[in-house]
Amino acid sequence: MKYWLMKSEPDEFSFEDLWQAEGRRTHWDGVRNYQARNFMRDDMSVGDPVFYYHSNCETPGIVGLAEVCSEAYPDHTAFDPGDKHFDAKSDPENPRWMMVDIRYKRKLKRPVPLSEIKQHAKRLDGFALIRRGNRLSVMPVDKSHFRFILALESKPAGAGS
């Protein structure tokens, strides 16, 4: 079992939207980065836990838990000329972009903001989210990092290290 973090802009598709979605699940379409695609295609398994992260918003951070609930399969939005993420070079016979489905698990007791995660940079050494210039929208999380961050939700906001 591997652990993951997936970013979404709440204006596009928030954790609340995932709750509202039919079956409380959705397909993670629109990833157009090879590294992120490879993680989904090659390394994810059904049942893997996922941190749901809100980016490009007032307080970026982890807001909830989800889980992978499908194997990777072709991202059909790449074939749709009307779609925002259309990619003419993705051939339906040989799809370039893949996605998985994820399912809502639960909200964190409180969001754990990026700023707080950064305060624990030493403990979280190597965590892709806080590596310089990180722009990955799907990234692996070490099991120990995952647990450490999960424990933060039970501590008061702003509690020191």
Add this chain to the structure above:
DNA sequence: GCCAACGTTGGC
């Protein structure tokens, strides 16, 4: 294969 130009991401 190099690398400049460009577009995008995403925190601030």
Add this chain to the structure above:
DNA sequence: GCCAACGTTGGC
């Protein structure tokens, strides 16, 4: 809105 960092593109 700014801008640093990064990935991709395309000329050569």
